[in-house]
Amino acid sequence: MADTPRILVIEDVQADFQLLERYLRKQGLAGALHCIDRTEDLERALHEPWDLVLSDYQVAGMAFADTVKRLNAHDPDLPVILISGSIGEAGAIELLALGITDYILKDDLTRLAHSIQRALADRTQRLARHAAEARLQASEALAQARLREIERVYQHAPIGLCVLDRELRYLHINDRLAEINGIPAADHLGRTVRQVVPIMADVVELMLQQILATGEARHDIESVGETPAQPGVQRTWLGQYLPIFDKTGQVTGISIVVEEITRRKAAEDALRASEARLRLAQTIAEIGVWEWEVNSGRVIWSPELERLFNLPEGHFQGTFEAFVSHVHPDDWPETQRQIEDSLHEERPCEIIFRTHPDTRVQRWISTRGQMLRDAEGHPVRLIGASIDITHSKLAERQLLINHQLLLDQLPLHVWQKDLNLNWVTCNAALARLLGCSPDAIAGKSDHDLYPAELAEQFIASDRKTLETGEIQQFEIRFDGPSATAYQVIKAPLRDDMGAVIGILGIAEDITERKAMERANQEFQADLSATLQALPDMLFEIDENGHYIRLKTGKQDHLTAPLEDFVGHTVHEMLPAPVAEEVMAAIAQATVYGYDYGRTMRLILPDGVHFYDYSVARKATLPGETPRFIFLARDVTDRVYAIQQLRDSEARFSAFFNHARDGMIVVDVQSRRHVDANPALCSLFGYEREEFLQLEVLNVHPAEAQARVTSDFASLANNEKVIAERIPCLRKDGSVFHADITAAPVMLNDRPHVVGVFRDSTERMKHERALVQAREAAEAASIAKSRFLANMSHELRTPMNSILGMAQLLQQAHLPDQERIDYARTVLLVGQALLSLLNDLLDIAKIEAGKISLESLTLEPERLFDETRALFTGSAHARGLEFSVHWQGPSRQYRADTNRLRQILANLIANAIKFTEQGSITVRGRELESDANMAVLEISVEDTGIGLSPEDQVNLFKPFSQADDSISRKYGGTGLGLSIVRAIAQAMGGDSGVDSQLGQGSNFWIRVRVGIEHDIQNQQSRSDHATRQCPPLQGHILVVEDDPDNRKVIAAMLDQLNLTCTLASGGQECLDIILAGTPFDLILMDLRMPDLDGFVTTRRIRAWENDRSAARTPILCLTADVMDSNNADRIRDAGMDALLNKPVLLNELHCGLSKWLQAAASATPLKTVLRPLDVERMSDLLNELLPLLAMQKFSVFECFRRVTELARDTAAAAEIAKAGESLKQMQFDQVRDRLIALANEQGWEIAPP
């Protein structure tokens, strides 16, 4: 620190600072003095080093406590002395706790200098201590780092390291060594060598103790063993054991360095083994190695070479002279020459010599040497290898001997003469003949060996051979008691260059051959006689067809006497076709040497005969006219037999080749195809050649092979004919079924099978089709039966109600209310029955394929409104939500609206039927559209019981409801959905369902509809039977032959406040009209006994025309809904519209509303509510509720009283709803409703 400290002053009063400055300067303490009075300045000032801070307590904008904190944070060793005029003793003490060094009162600075000095000294000391600490820390860190470094080296050294203390406990050990010991390094520490490696302890401990005792290191201690990590592998280590000394020279422990040398050892062992092998190989191969130092003359021999020369090992003296002494003297000159050559020439020298005769076993040695030269090219050393070739030398000699032996063995006489015609050699056979040894023959002349005459003859032929250089060949004969003949060949003998060097002679004893030739001549004679005896005819004819010779046993087969033939030609003697044939045979035989197989037909006195001709060209001498031997055999009988066979074969062949069934012949043993007809080949898709390469199993698929094999086994036993259907494999890999019939047959004495294949694919198809048709018929029959059973039930059930109720109605004194209920039941059930019949009619139409669609205006929104109105009630009655959404554009289409309504009604009725709780949602939208057409989708989604995938498949088929039990539980004929589908398809669309069992269903239909362009039509049409029609007025004529129907219609018209006149038939109708009675409208039945509706209408129209009277609207009423032609006929007859019978009231109402005027006004009924007798109602309910709980039938009677009581009161509607539930026998719902109503109305009822 500088002598003059750097002091920072915090003071906002300039005068005080000046006072302080002066004081400090006086005290010699202000080296650098800087005053600040703002926090920002403080921050700036802190960038410089300060030794001390003097601060006022109250500085505007700087809280002293914050300042102190900031300073402490900046440098905890920076002393801060407070100089304050205001702070009291207690406050000062507090501030001391905050971290200031001292405090001085402003008005008494006497202590300040002292305080500053003390603070500065204090700070100096503290800084020094910090520096020392820092140095110490740095040094420790360095030491730690070095230690870690060493540790790391220690740990990662590729050699094993460890340190033991005096008790032989491990102090350190690296992983490498730990791995050898087989336990982790950490587990070594503190344990003794004996504990860690007990196996080695006895040996190692002794050595370690010695080291501890003597302080002497032990080096290169080799140890071998296995490690736990690699059991079964022998490893070798080299250990260094070094004592560790302390400063006093005491041994404090042992450091051990272990290096694994397993591989090095292995390599050394391998090298040693390889050297040993080389030596062994040399020994076995008997190769001796030698070296000759040219300058010193020193010769080095390998032990093997010494052995080759039969010297005991080490006995070779090592000089060139010694070498020379071991070589055979005869071979030395050549050997010496070679060695000398090698001194001058580059090529290696090769010498073959024998060992010296003195050696115990004489050998042939082959040696090969290479001269090594120094830089100047002077020869330095000759190095080479020698082998014993004694064996091959001996073999060579043996070969020569064998050659001679061969010659000696020949049954020929072989000899050789030189150019002077002196003998050189001969083989043993000749030597024996000549009576001298082969060795002695050399140098002799013919005169020495043969009688003079013979010798001259031989010499002459020899000379001729030498002169001409050609081979001489002749026979010689020695007559005498043992007459012999020889065939002699003499040939000039030439050297490699082609020069004649002598004569080689070969003589063969042909005595026996001559004898055989004689025997042959005799045989010829015999043959000739034999031929004469043959039944066949034999001719000899020359190439021009001249008969030369004839031989025949039976002359009656000749066309002319035998002797007439010779000298004549075949053309003269034979019919022209036969002659031609003979000449053709001659031509053939001229080329090929023979010709046979021709059959010729001759007509002889006793009939037609056939002859087989065989011709052979006779060997003739050059220049002779070629001649031919003809053998003619009478084969008439055979020809006829063959002819029959051929006919049979032709029949079979035609049969075989043109049969439509495949035929095959198979060899039973080899199972090879022997023959196959074209039909079979095409059946299997093979060419015939290909097919005949195959075996039986090749043409049947794997699954049929066992059967084929067993069939063959039974056929091989010649058992029976097999007929079965079996799968076959075509060439293209496809499989077809064939009906085969196979029978065993013997051909060429081998068992064969003849099989006939008929492709049964078509037949199987037909069989299958038959089966399917039968099954379909059965299924249809079952479905029909089930349907009929259902129908029976469905028809009887409502009939039961109708008839039953009708019976009840007959009872006398029936209360009005009950009679009304019974009648309503009859009506409702009757309507249900009617809708069932309508369904049946629809189905009948569908089955007949006659759905006629009308083109009407479709306003989806209106259709949906109607739907909502129609079904909301019944859905709510079952406690179901019901909503209808048209999501398409608001426009008009053309479609059969009635049919769509029918579809919707079917689907919604189903949904209501099959949904216990939840909701039913009807949606409609336009899927696609163009200018003229659109596709609409209408879906009905419910939360009902849903459908399994299997049920969905059959759902839309007629007569098959998903399950019989469903039809029983929910009723219905199972016709609804098939009607829906049929209609949807007829409208160019389809229907379907998305559903999961228990998850509800979404039934949808898609239909193709036209787009309405005709605005007028849009406005004029209105065919909504269900819409609310205005009250009407008018006078109507009803023409109906059936009195009941007349009554019904009259009642309905009465309901509609319309007056009517009734006519019982067409004639009556005409009478009334023609009488001039005016009507606002006529309702006309179509089928009537006297005049039918058509005729009647036409007459009315005609009458109107005649009178120019106003046209009275005529509506026809008909039950003939099935006959689609009616619509046209009705229009043609002049009727205006059609109403289906039976007609509903509101249908009639709406149907009439188009043609009649609306009533002037209609005043809606106003209901006046009565007050309710609450007490009576409570009593009744208390009576009713237990009956409900017990499901007593008397509940109905009781409920009637409740209804009666509630009539025309505020509770009537709610009671009526409960009544609806009661009719459905839903007792719980009735109870709930009534209890809820009672609670709501405050009626007192007993608790349940």
Next chain:
Amino acid sequence: MNGQKQKVLAIDDQPDNLMLLGESLDAFCDLTIATTGEQGLALADTLHPDQILLDVMMPGLDGDAVCRYLRADPVLTQIPVIFLTALNTPEEETRGLDAGAVDFITKPVNIAVLQARVRTHLMLKQQADLLRRLAFKDGLTGVSN
């Protein structure tokens, strides 16, 4: 009759049919109605009716099953069962009688026939009960035999 009407249980899934039965029979018997086979069995257990009118074709437990169940129960087996069915073949009738029904009425029913048969079987039941009582108790003293 001791003034109290005999109890009849009618089991049928068709409300209309039940109505018809009720209107026909309510006058001379105490009629309880059940709309399913299960419900019918439960009511039979608690009610011990003197006769059961049983529809054959019902979803869930059908008439045959209900009848066999009744026959298997030692107490309920005493109750005569009359089958009601829309199937009127002789086979069907035999089957119903085999299942243990005492009588067989085909739909559509003739109400007079229905009433007559029901009445007959109720009378039979009453007499059978009387005999049974006499077999177990002395008619005069009411003491068990």
